[in-house]
Amino acid sequence: MSTDHLPELGFVQVEMQKLRTAVWRGTGNGTPLLFFNGIGANLEIAQPLGELLPDRDIITFDLPGIGGSPGPVTPYRPWWVxxxxxxVLLHYGFDRPVDVMGVSWGGGAAQQFAFQYQNRTRRLILCATSPGSIMVPGKIESLSKMADPRRYMDRNFLTENFKTLYGDEPSGAALFAARMTPPTRAGYVYQLMAMMGWTSLPFLPLLPHETLILAGDRDHIVPVANAKILKAMIRRAEINIFENAGHLFVLSKAREVIPVLKTFLDRPALTNKPARRFEPATA
Structure with a gap:
């Protein structure tokens, strides 16, 4: 992990489950950013956000059995995430609305959070993601390798299959591997199972938030068509498709992505804000 802007690391107890957390403290007054990572991905992979968005607090955590979090105690679903x-937000004193960002699997978690806690969400950013189990599938050879946890445990396997997996150039494998901590098998399987049968399609039209959807035109896992579905279903969404970009474009093209994020996060609120929000009853 870079020493330029290191996070505060800790643990937060959520019922029976202990979760490893990270908070990058910002230097400005930007709205805090809650970040949901991709499947099997540890919180260190979010380090570029901390370095390139230094004006705002960034909060993330490792799911059970991922990174530094202990293994899962019980199966869980997106509502629990x-x-x-x-x-985690309340533990660190973030009791006002936050911006919410999710990548890949984490995009589903971000959609769930935005629906479940609408009044805690200001703006929503969805990267390389889909509406869940009802989606346009990626390439078979990519999906079969994605289900194999060796991509996190065997760096040779990752390097050899990087372009097939993600659609990104193999040169990006070293950057990804340098930040990678292998998940436990139980952690990886439980995270896969968490999204089985889940879809956001029924509630996407109810989301009132300004939403930015980002996609890569060479994404082998989540094709661009899914971003267009999200755009069509979310009332206040806009879309940005990056050229020559695979599934990991947030990492591989961070210098292009960050200005787009900053413009979206820093601009004044749009004037066509819905008058009221639907707040589901939740824990």
């Missing part, structure tokens, strides 16, 4: 995120 959103609840865990709220618990």
């Amino acid at each position: 959103a609840h865990a995120a709220k618990t």
Whole structure:
């Protein structure tokens, strides 16, 4: 992990489960950013956000059995991930609305959080993600390798299959591997299972938030068509498609992505804000 802007690391107890957390403290007054990572990805992978968005607090955590979090105690679902995120936010004193960002699997968690805690969400950013189980699938060879946890445990496997997996150039494998901590097998499987049968399609039209959807035109896992579905279903969404970009474009093209994020996060609120929000009953 870079020493330029290191996070505060800690642990937060969420019922029976202990979660490893990270908070990058910002130097300005920007709205805090809650970040949900991709499947099997440890919180160190979010380090570029801390370095390139230094004006705002950034909060993230490792899911059970991922990174530095102990293995899962019980199976969990997306609603629990959103609840865990709220618990982490409150633990660190973030009791006002936050911006919410999710990448890949984490995009589903971000959608769930935005629906479950609408009044705790200011703006939503969805990267390389889909509406869940009802989606346009990626390439078979990519999906079969994605289900194999060796991509996190065997760096040779990752390097050899990087372009097939993600659609990104193999040169990006070293950057990804340098920040990678292998998940436990139980952690990886439980995270896969968490999204089985889940879809955001029924509630996407109810989301009132300004939403930025980002996609890579060479994404082998989540094709661009899914970003267009999200754009069509979310009332206040806009879309940005990066050229020559695979599934990991947030990492591989960070210098292009960050200005787009900053413009979206820093601009004044749009004037066509809905008058009221639907707040589901949640824990």
